[in-house]
Amino acid sequence: QVQLVESGGGLVQAGGSLRLSCAASGRSFNNYAMGWFRQAPGKEREFVAAISANAYTVYTDSVKGRFTISRDNSKNTVYLQMTSLKPEDTAVYYCARGATSQASQVTDNRVNAWGQGTQVTVSS
Numbered sequence: 001q002v003q004l005v006e007s008g009g010g011l012v013q014a015g016g017s018l019r020l021s022c023a024a025s026g027r028s029f030n031n032y033a034m035g036w037f038r039q040a041p042g043k044e045r046e047f048v049a050a051i052s053a054n055a056y057t058v059y060t061d062s063v064k065g066r067f068t069i070s071r072d073n074s075k076n077t078v079y080l081q082m083t084s085l086k087p088e089d090t091a092v093y094y095c096a097r098g099a100t101s102q103a104s105q106v107t108d109n110r111v112n113a114w115g116q117g118t119q120v121t122v123s124s
Helices: none
Strands: 004-007 010-013 018-024 034-039 046-051 057-059 067-072 077-082 091-098 111-114 118-123
Touching (some): 004 091, 018 091, 018 118, 034 077, 046 067
Antiparallel strands (some): 004 018, 018 077, 034 046, 034 091, 046 057, 091 111
16 A cells, blocks of 8 residues: 655745655556646635646646656656745645646546645745
């Protein structure tokens, strides 16, 4: 059973940057798409970004040009580099493993493993 452990969250001022990391245990990390979701207070969890097994990436419109998802298969780790952060990016960020190798299929109802979440707070 895969376990996902996020790190790198914290408090940052608007315009600042953070890098989230998600370390995965288990085998076959490089065979699966990985993704990031977030949930703000009082809101539903939403998709942020995903990366396929062959490093194809997809992003939600609100983070395009500001966030970059990447993976290091040698370390079983996926990253989310966040720049130009805005107060509306404040949320708990969750790492997720997709059920397939394709980034387009990393959707809330097709994730087969979740991390515990890491808080990102952006002050204005």
